[in-house]
Amino acid sequence: MKKRTFDIIFIIISTIILIALSEYGLLEKYMAFSLIPILIAYQLGQYSERKFKK
Numbered sequence: 001m002k003k004r005t006f007d008i009i010f011i012i013i014s015t016i017i018l019i020a021l022s023e024y025g026l027l028e029k030y031m032a033f034s035l036i037p038i039l040i041a042y043q044l045g046q047y048s049e050r051k052f053k054k
Helices: 003-023 032-051
Strands: none
16 A cells, blocks of 8 residues: 555544544544544554564
8 A cells, every 4th residue: 555545544534533523522622632642643653664664
């Protein structure tokens, strides 16, 4: 899978998760903090791609 394809899929999945959580009212107080775990997961994925690339 190409890096750009992976990036687009990750952005779409992250957006769907945030919209779903917003619809259930779980992000009312902590919307700004919801991006932190998503960015951490993205950076870990980028690191693991560079570190374990075959």
